[in-house]
Amino acid sequence: MMSSLLVGVGLTGFGWIISSFTPVVTKIINQMIKTTGINLPVVDTGWQTSALASFHSTVGISFFIVGLILEIILFLIGYTKVFFPTNLWQNWGFMIWGTVAYTVTHNFWLSLGLSIFMMLYILMVAEIQADRWSDYYKISNGTTSALHNMENAVPAIILDPLWNLFGFNKIHLTPEVLKKRLGVFGEPTFIGAILGIIIGLLGNISRLSSLDAWGQILTFGVQLAGVMTIFPLVAHLFGSAFKPLTDEITEHYIRKNTGKTTESDAIKSKKRWFLAVDDGVGYGESATIISGVILIPIIVILAFILPGNKTIPVVDLVSIPFMIESMVAVYRGNILKILCTATIWLGIGLYASSYMAPMYSASVSQYGVAATTGAALIVSFNVMARPLNALIFAAWVSGNPLWIGLTIVIYGFFxxxxxxxxxxxxxxxxxxxxxxxxxxxxxxxxEQTSNRTI
Structure with missing residues (x-):
């Protein structure tokens, strides 16, 4: 009962902060876009349009029921170690891809099959990175398995050896090290203020002689410092809601079944499983939110300079911390690695969202979700800026059995x-x-000394 209450309190806190912060940061970003003269035909209107369209479509509602049953069955038979139904709401992430596919193909079964395939591959990726997410975010035997989060684990794992070759692992750019070396200047609150002032300057670059502009710049610095300070507190409260449940998993499946409690034994345990928790748990973690905020101007600049890109991210920029959680966990909070991987992957994601925009716009329009921007095309940067998901989508909506079969074979191998x-x-x-x-x-x-002693 206490866990349920704390989940509600945590989600309420997240809702208050994000709903207050989103219009503020969106205003600054719009000013930045106006100042730079960016004029792109695809406008990001936020992930909410995806969720609404998903629950209005026949394919979406069908998957919500069929997917839930499959998720329970797959867990009970041991096919997956991740119990997804505890994060039931995040099923909309699978539903929207099937919804858009149905708009394109008008093939119900193929579209439903795509949603199911997306679920299967994301559960696999979630299980691969589950131990890292659980360890980094301090939620014992807990993990997130949201579609918009898990896809980013793939480039994070692939690029990690390359970053180590460049020596990035020796550049210890983590919140803990920043705090230790910089003192008060390394605190998330101070970093938030500095980043807020920088973003404010970018949004007011053409009117720095105005007192009103400097008022907005300094105000945004304080507001972002507030977000950096308050969010971790709410995230800690939200994470503590799942602790009694995840601790019980640890107690029952590690201590009682193996008689051991070391991290090595947890990795080897065949009985270990993970509870899917909301990705809001990780949003406010220092490395996550710092990296996410730094990426806001980077992504806007990429949208401006990348040739052939048609998407301008706006509303979902505040969701970037959600989008990079798996990277943060894999890299143990190494901000340099996170920024490099996210810049590459989300840069490619701009092309993915540009490709998806016409189909996405038609889909959300068909299911009664109107664009409030007046733009010809809309998209959710959070949902559609997914290179791997867009590639899978393209293979399935082609209707070509060879392409669809190839995605299934690759999934089967891994x-x-x-x-x-x-x-x-x-x-x-x-x-x-x-x-x-x-x-x-x-x-x-x-470890080497211990091995020689043995």
Missing amino acids: QILLRTRRPQIWAYLKKMSDKNKPDYVNVVKK
Whole structure:
């Protein structure tokens, strides 16, 4: 009962902060766009349009029922270690892709099949990174499995060896190190104020001689500092709501079944499973929100300079911390790696959302979700700026059995690999994650000394 109450309190807190912050940051971004002269035909109107359209469509509602049943069955038979129904709301992420596919193909079964396939592949990716997410965000045996979050784990894992080759793991740009080296200047509150002033300057670059402009700049600095300060407190409260449940999983499936409690044994345990929690738990974590805010002007600049891009992100820019949680977990809060991977992947995502925009606009219009911007085309940057999802979508809506079959074969290969090599995969990701620790060299030396002693 207490967990349920705290979940409600946490979600209410998130709603208050985001609903207050979104119009403020959107106003600054619109000013920045006006100042730079960006004029792109596809406007980001936020993820809310996706959710509304999903629940208005026949394919969406059908998946909501069929998907829920499948998620429960797949968990009970051990096909997946992630219990998704505890995060039932996030099913809209799968529903919207099926909804858009139906608008394009008018094929109900193919569209429903696409939503189911998206669910299967995301559950697989969620399980691959679950140990890292649980460890980093301090939610024992908890993970997020939202579609808009999980896709980013793929480039994070692939690019990690490259970043280490460049020595990024030795550049310890994490909130803890910043706080230790910079003192009060490394606190999220102060960083938020500085970032707020920088973004405010970019939004008022053409009218810096105006007192009103400087009032807005300084006000936004304080507002962003407030978000950076308050959000972690609400996130901690929200995370504590799931703690009794996730701790019970730890107690029952590790301590009682294996008699061991070490991290190594948790990785090897065949009985371990994860509770899907809302990704709001990680939004306010320091590395997550700092990286997300830094990425706001970066993404706007990319939208302006990338040739052939048609999308201008606006409303969903405030959702970037949600979009990068899996990257943050894989990189153990290494902000440099997060920014590099997110810049590349979300940059490609601009092209994905430009490709999806005509189909997305037709879909949300068909299901009664009107665009409030007056733009010819709309999109949700949070939902559609997904290169891998867009690639899968293109394969399925083509109706070509070879392309659809290829996506299934690739999924089957990695699913078998996960089923047979899960402990090794988790151990590898832990090893790569540990390389971002400031004392990684000392940890390795201790392990080598211990091995020689044995």
